[in-house]
Amino acid sequence: MTATAFWLVRLRNLFAVIMLSGIYSLFAAALYLVMDAVDVAFTEAAVGAGISTVLMLGTLSMTTDQEKVHKKVSPFALILVLATGGVLIYGTMDMPRYGDINAPINQHVANRYLEKSAHEVGPPNVVTSVLASYRGYDTLGETAVVFTAAVGVLVIIGRTQNKNMPGSTRARRRREDELDEPVKPEDGARKNEEASSS
Amino acid sequence: MMTEKPLLRVVAKLLIPLILLFALYVQFHGDFGPGGGFQAGVIFAVAFILYSLIYGVRVARQAIPASATRSMLAFGVLIYGGTGVVTMLMGGEFLDYNVLAATVHGGQHLGVFLVEFGVGTTVAGAMITIFYTFSGHVNDNLPFRKHNHVVTPSKKGDGH
Numbered sequence: 101m102t103a104t105a106f107w108l109v110r111l112r113n114l115f116a117v118i119m120l121s122g123i124y125s126l127f128a129a130a131l132y133l134v135m136d137a138v139d140v141a142f143t144e145a146a147v148g149a150g151i152s153t154v155l156m157l158g159t160l161s162m163t164t165d166q167e168k169v170h171k172k173v174s175p176f177a178l179i180l181v182l183a184t185g186g187v188l189i190y191g192t193m194d195m196p197r198y199g200d201i202n203a204p205i206n207q208h209v210a211n212r213y214l215e216k217s218a219h220e221v222g223p224p225n226v227v228t229s230v231l232a233s234y235r236g237y238d239t240l241g242e243t244a245v246v247f248t249a250a251v252g253v254l255v256i257i258g259r260t261q262n263k264n265m266p267g268s269t270r271a272r273r274r275r276e277d278e279l280d281e282p283v284k285p286e287d288g289a290r291k292n293e294e295a296s297s298s
Numbered sequence: 299m300m301t302e303k304p305l306l307r308v309v310a311k312l313l314i315p316l317i318l319l320f321a322l323y324v325q326f327h328g329d330f331g332p333g334g335g336f337q338a339g340v341i342f343a344v345a346f347i348l349y350s351l352i353y354g355v356r357v358a359r360q361a362i363p364a365s366a367t368r369s370m371l372a373f374g375v376l377i378y379g380g381t382g383v384v385t386m387l388m389g390g391e392f393l394d395y396n397v398l399a400a401t402v403h404g405g406q407h408l409g410v411f412l413v414e415f416g417v418g419t420t421v422a423g424a425m426i427t428i429f430y431t432f433s434g435h436v437n438d439n440l441p442f443r444k445h446n447h448v449v450t451p452s453k454k455g456d457g458h
Binding site: 138139142143146147150151154155158159161162220221222223224225227228229231232233236237239240242243244246247249250251253254257258 | 341
């Protein structure tokens, strides 16, 4: 996993970077599986390795697939990154060992959930009952976040996709201004096709 | 495009119903095994994304139009919030599922089911909407797979 991460940083071809980040997600999913967090592993495999790879490829098709190389090394940025990394590593030193029975996470509400969830909620999968019932408010918030994210994408770049939407007519008018003649919506697309094949 | 990549097209045709079925399994079996609304929504969306990758976004838009995915997006949050409002109307607190049915377990089961369904609907709608928006923005007429060819010329340009 670490090797993949270093390789990711060194690569300049963004297409390979996206493929590698998908592989990285798959490794992460395997790691979660080893840690018995099946639900998280499931999500990581589906979202990290699946959907986000496709969405990044979609983004790539709007830009170029080569990263711009900056030769200049900024000393301030280097110091800042090193300091932040150092503080983060220092912070992990105080953390209890993985699976420690006395760790706060195993002493707080987790035990109560494990003991009473079958009585109070019912489903054998405690993760589901915690997410949907005990932490129902949080999950509602998360759903709203997903909703907001999709609406944000629609607002920012979704204007040209629907011919009935007001944004698309504006985009067409802009094309008309550039060419000094009216164009049908299909013409612009065909032009792109020709540009790509040449 | 219709005659290209017959292998991919046949395999996709076989796989897509299974993926959809698996999404439904993950959605409704989340109480007993790993999974739930979020994962199910993603898998459900993946089936349509795979379809549009291989058959082209235009064909996929006929199968599930963008307006439908946008409605799903809002409808899921509505189901989730609506469940909370219904529990309030039935005399409980917001998202207190106990009042939904005669028994505590029955109420909780129904509540979790509805809420997970809401999450799944929103996530599936969101993923397909985002994918449609990205691919629709590039070029409406071309299938998605060809877009990579739009990118590659710049790579060749850098080479010489």
